[in-house]
Amino acid sequence: MSETPQTPPQTPQQPSQQPRQQAPQTSGGPADAETAPYSGPAADRAAEFTPRRVRTVHLRRFKEAGERFAMLTAYDATMAGIFDRAGVEVLLVGDSAANVMMGRSTTLSMTVEEMLVYSRSVVAGAERALVIADVPFGSYEASPQQAVETGVRLMKEGGVHAVKVEGGAAMAGHVRAMVAAGIPVMAHIGFTPQSEHALGGYRVQGRGEAGERLLADARALEEAGAFSVLMEMVPAAVAAEVDAGLAVPTVGIGAGSGTTGQVLVWQDMLGLTAGRKPRFVREYADLRSTVAEAVGAYREDVRTGRFPAEEHSFDD
Numbered sequence: 568m569s570e571t572p573q574t575p576p577q578t579p580q581q582p583s584q585q586p587r588q589q590a591p592q593t594s595g596g597p598a599d600a601e602t603a604p605y606s607g608p609a610a611d612r613a614a615e616f617t618p619r620r621v622r623t624v625h626l627r628r629f630k631e632a633g634e635r636f637a638m639l640t641a642y643d644a645t646m647a648g649i650f651d652r653a654g655v656e657v658l659l660v661g662d663s664a665a666n667v668m669m670g671r672s673t674t675l676s677m678t679v680e681e682m683l684v685y686s687r688s689v690v691a692g693a694e695r696a697l698v699i700a701d702v703p704f705g706s707y708e709a710s711p712q713q714a715v716e717t718g719v720r721l722m723k724e725g726g727v728h729a730v731k732v733e734g735g736a737a738m739a740g741h742v743r744a745m746v747a748a749g750i751p752v753m754a755h756i757g758f759t760p761q762s763e764h765a766l767g768g769y770r771v772q773g774r775g776e777a778g779e780r781l782l783a784d785a786r787a788l789e790e791a792g793a794f795s796v797l798m799e800m801v802p803a804a805v806a807a808e809v810d811a812g813l814a815v816p817t818v819g820i821g822a823g824s825g826t827t828g829q830v831l832v833w834q835d836m837l838g839l840t841a842g843r844k845p846r847f848v849r850e851y852a853d854l855r856s857t858v859a860e861a862v863g864a865y866r867e868d869v870r871t872g873r874f875p876a877e878e879h880s881f882d883d
């Protein structure tokens with residue numbers, strides 16, 4: 568078990584026939600903010616091979632180069648901008664917004680309209696990351712045509728670059744139709760929160776014989792044209808086997824370290840989520856305490872008249 572990694576994410580070298588993107592900047596300044604998504608010597612080297620915009624083809628190159636990429640949820644422009652500049656390759660506008668943004672107990676009530684608002688916000692804040700939106704429960708399952716219509720709306724009105732669809736081989740026809748319509752699709756298998764009630768709660772999927780089915784689902788979705796397969800709460804060995812059995816990159820959450828990428832909900836990762844945390848969460852900060860202390864200090868300053876001070880006030 569390693570400690571919190573301090574090094575910035577590495578980006579795999581692109582094939583030599585690819586034109587190099589922007590040369591790394593050596594001085595600070597506004598140009599750096601556009602070309603170098605994170606700072607430090609390793610970042611300067613990586614910037615040479617870092618695309619201006621991460622695309623699905625780059626995620627495939629991570630896998631081919633034996634590299635890993637990071638994905639994080641985002642729901643607003645401010646945080647999306649910070650994550651984007653920190654070098655996170657993929658931003659997911661997750662239907663987890665129903666939980667962490669709207670305080671609901673499940674993702675089932677998320678609507679396409681709500682997803683469009685969050686999507687536009689994240690797209691506005693991200694310059695380099697690939698932005699993917701979850702397709703909400705009830706907006707795609709009925710038919711491949713319904714899935715295409717919702718996917719088109721998320722791209723056309725939400726501005727996202729790709730979508731994520733929950734479900735196994737049963738959704739392969741839907742994925743095929745979406746891909747044919749020009750909608751890049753990430754498939755989501757294993758524990759699929761939209762099916763919480765059908766699955767009987769928050770449970771690890773793919774244990775024992777179910778591991779074979781998981782691999783068959785992943786293969787069917789890859790064959791249908793999914794550019795990536797995400798696995799949630801799957802035994803690490805099964806997830807590694809699925810990754811090895813596919814050409815497309817995989818993403819894991821509670822699926823061990825054998826996937827190409829990893830994803831977490833940002834409020835979990837930064838220590839904002841109250842209460843019991845899923846086993847797969849590592850807290851990289853304690854923002855709950857940081858925010859509570861800062862807000863407490865602000866309130867105290869207001870009460871005692873220490874804020875605002877002269878420098879915050881205007882002369883006549």
Ligand SMILES: Nc1nc(=O)c2c([nH]1)NC[C@@H]1CN(c3ccc(C(=O)N[C@@H](CCC(=O)O)C(=O)O)cc3)CN21
Binds near residue numbers: 663800832834835847
């Ligand atoms: N804040 C947040 N984080 C998430 O990771 C997340 C959401 N919301 N909302 C949508 C889905 C739901 N997810 C969840 C939520 C809870 C567990 C959970 O309680 N897991 C337990 C039990 C697992 C078991 O042993 O079967 C765990 O300890 O991991 C897992 C996934 C993942 N997604």
Ligand SMILES: CC(C)C(=O)C(=O)O
Binds near residue numbers: 662663664701830832
């Ligand atoms: C947990 C991730 C994979 C997700 O689907 C979401 O945030 O909605």
Ligand SMILES: [Mg+2]
Binds near residue numbers: 661662663760
């Ligand atoms: Mg989701």
